[in-house]
Amino acid sequence: MLQTIEGFDSYIGSSWSGIMRPRRAMSAFMMLAILMASSMGCIGLVPAREFLEDLRDPPKLNVLTDKVGVNHTFITTSDIGSTEKKATETFEVNSEVIEIRAYIQAEMALDFIFDVPDDARYVNASLIDANGDEVWFESLTETARPLIATFQQPLAEGTWSLVIDSRGYGEDTAGFYQDSFQVVINIERQCWIYPTEDQCSYD
Numbered sequence: 001m002l003q004t005i006e007g008f009d010s011y012i013g014s015s016w017s018g019i020m021r022p023r024r025a026m027s028a029f030m031m032l033a034i035l036m037a038s039s040m041g042c043i044g045l046v047p048a049r050e051f052l053e054d055l056r057d058p059p060k061l062n063v064l065t066d067k068v069g070v071n072h073t074f075i076t077t078s079d080i081g082s083t084e085k086k087a088t089e090t091f092e093v094n095s096e097v098i099e100i101r102a103y104i105q106a107e108m109a110l111d112f113i114f115d116v117p118d119d120a121r122y123v124n125a126s127l128i129d130a131n132g133d134e135v136w137f138e139s140l141t142e143t144a145r146p147l148i149a150t151f152q153q154p155l156a157e158g159t160w161s162l163v164i165d166s167r168g169y170g171e172d173t174a175g176f177y178q179d180s181f182q183v184v185i186n187i188e189r190q191c192w193i194y195p196t197e198d199q200c201s202y203d
């Protein structure tokens with residue numbers, strides 16, 4: 001008959017606990033080492049990235065020009081009546097817009113021979129900013145090229161409108177006389193071009 005050796009169970013339990021404690025300590029140490037290595041790697045990426053950025057060429061300041069406008073030649077279907085032309089063009093203005101230029105010219109055919117009433121031949125052009133204020137207006141009743149109007153910051157941000165109201169004459173048989181006009185708004189935007197990019201970046 002087998003007899004239980006007194007104290008054997010307590011001996012085995014204490015020995016097994018002594019073996020497990022170093023293993024737990026080793027696992028904890030390895031986990032700590034992995035965490036420290038990971039942290040050092042993440043921290044090391046920051047100066048490495050800054051070093052690579054310092055090696056790149058600096059970005060270049062660039063200016064892009066957008067245009068909106070109206071270009072029209074009058075053709076009348078009556079020998080005595082003039083033709084009306086109305087138009088509205090809109091564009092957006094934000095903090096990147098540094099300058100807006102407004103240009104108008106009109107060619108009134110045979111205006112030096114025929115005395116035509118102003119209400120039958122004219123070009124009215126107005127520029128309205130995002131606040132609803134009319135910042136530019138030109139009214140031409142004869143051949144003319146007024147000076148270009150320039151607007152710089154501060155500029156009202158939002159939607160701007162170019163409004164055209166005009167009347168003129170023109171025959172389409174021989175093209176002997178045809179009134180015409182052109183209104184152009186140039187919008188200059190400032191942006192940055194980075195060496196690794198092909199398009200402008202608005203910072």
